[in-house]
Amino acid sequence: MELTNKNFPELKNDRLLRAALGKEVDKVPVWVMRQAGRYLPEFQAVRAQHDFFTVCRTPELACEVTLQPLRRYPHLDASIIFSDILVIPQALGMTVEMHPGLGPVFPSPLKDPSEIDQLQQEGAVSRLTYVGDAITLTRHKIEGKVPLIGFTGAPFTLMGYMIEGGGSKTMSKTKEWIEKYPKDVHKLLKILTNVIIDYLLMQVESGAQLLQVFESSADHLTREQFIEFSAPYLKDIRIGVRQGIEAKSLEQVPMTVFAKGGGHSLDIQAHLGYETIGIDWTVDPIQARKAVGENITLQGNLDPQDLYKQPEEIRKMTIEMARKFGKHRYICNLGHGITPQTPLESMTAFTEAIHEAF
Numbered sequence: 001m002e003l004t005n006k007n008f009p010e011l012k013n014d015r016l017l018r019a020a021l022g023k024e025v026d027k028v029p030v031w032v033m034r035q036a037g038r039y040l041p042e043f044q045a046v047r048a049q050h051d052f053f054t055v056c057r058t059p060e061l062a063c064e065v066t067l068q069p070l071r072r073y074p075h076l077d078a079s080i081i082f083s084d085i086l087v088i089p090q091a092l093g094m095t096v097e098m099h100p101g102l103g104p105v106f107p108s109p110l111k112d113p114s115e116i117d118q119l120q121q122e123g124a125v126s127r128l129t130y131v132g133d134a135i136t137l138t139r140h141k142i143e144g145k146v147p148l149i150g151f152t153g154a155p156f157t158l159m160g161y162m163i164e165g166g167g168s169k170t171m172s173k174t175k176e177w178i179e180k181y182p183k184d185v186h187k188l189l190k191i192l193t194n195v196i197i198d199y200l201l202m203q204v205e206s207g208a209q210l211l212q213v214f215e216s217s218a219d220h221l222t223r224e225q226f227i228e229f230s231a232p233y234l235k236d237i238r239i240g241v242r243q244g245i246e247a248k249s250l251e252q253v254p255m256t257v258f259a260k261g262g263g264h265s266l267d268i269q270a271h272l273g274y275e276t277i278g279i280d281w282t283v284d285p286i287q288a289r290k291a292v293g294e295n296i297t298l299q300g301n302l303d304p305q306d307l308y309k310q311p312e313e314i315r316k317m318t319i320e321m322a323r324k325f326g327k328h329r330y331i332c333n334l335g336h337g338i339t340p341q342t343p344l345e346s347m348t349a350f351t352e353a354i355h356e357a358f
């Protein structure tokens with residue numbers, strides 16, 4: 001059979017999509033950020049053979065590692081396509097290397113705003129078709145067991161990596177740009193927003209059933225800075241994707257915004273048009289619900305470090321957390337990505353417990 005995006009197997013478990021859209025669910029859906037990752041020996045085996053971005057760029061490998069956590073943890077209610085947020089700077093012409101133990105490294109980060117014009121906007125999304133191919137292949141191989149999530153980095157987070165040249169504890173260079181060149185910062189954020197909208201549309205056309213936007217660096221922003229440098233672009237992305245889907249006569253997909261460390265602006269996030277808001281563990285579920293109102297789904301928020309506790313303790317904490325969120329409009333997850341040394345049994349405890357919570 002030809003693997004096109006027209007003849008996907010029928011979806012059998014729609015808990016994630018139902019929860020995102022505020023429909024009744026039999027059980028609370030659960031998935032885990034970075035669920036395809038280094039805590040899995042089968043992932044490590046693939047990585048021992050292939051460079052990180054080779055896995056991203058090879059649809060068969062990306063599909064294989066996307067499916068790995070589902071095989072081991074049958075309670076997972078979603079999969080997320082294996083890729084990285086930094087494929088966008090690459091598609092804009094920047095070099096990004098993944099150094100084990102160090103994380104992503106840009107040998108030539110943006111030095112000053114004059115370099116913005118050198119970014120290759122033209123055709124950027126056409127250089128990301130491998131992500132679409134991985135999504136289409138995975139939609140077939142997953143046989144409708146669970147929905148497939150597509151994702152992107154948000155403009156501010158991507159800009160930070162492009163300026164800092166990698167992860168940064170202080171974001172000092174990015175903050176200097178904000179101070180010295182606010183106009184150029186907005187110009188760069190706008191460029192990223194446009195690429196992101198087309199990139200997400202391509203993912204939907206390829207078969208993504210829900211989209212998550214990672215604003216992982218929101219913890220560096222004050223509420224005022226979030227309002228100026230993050231929120232308007234997150235909103236434009238949501239509007240642009242909705243309009244693009246409409247224009248292409250595709251089916252609408254729900255979207256999640258996850259602003260790590262963005263607990264200072266949940267009320268603002270509630271007005272960006274996203275169906276789901278992800279929260280990290282520093283935010284209390286009851287406070288989060290008050291801040292966003294009743295018409296938004298919440299996702300989160302166990303501290304990934306809690307997965308180093310004993311399975312019984314993890315079960316107890318998961319159920320306690322879930323009771324605070326409630327069964328309705330809730331997607332169970334961690335408050336950030338699962339970390340590499342997490343014991344395999346912890347994921348069993350976490351994913352089983354939530355299905356027993358209500």
Ligand SMILES: Cc1c2[nH]c(c1CCC(=O)O)Cc1[nH]c(c(CCC(=O)O)c1C)Cc1[nH]c(c(CCC(=O)O)c1C)Cc1[nH]c(c(C)c1CCC(=O)O)C2
Binds near residue numbers: 035047151214
């Ligand atoms: C900031 C960010 C990045 N990438 C991503 C974010 C946003 C989420 C977050 O805040 O964590 C998103 C991401 N990265 C990866 C996924 C795959 C899907 C999944 O299972 O969630 C997703 C959704 C794979 C990955 N991306 C990376 C790995 C580990 C690298 C490896 O296999 O060698 C994986 C599985 C590497 C990566 N990629 C990035 C960093 C900072 C690192 C190094 C940190 C680390 O080592 O954990 C950039």
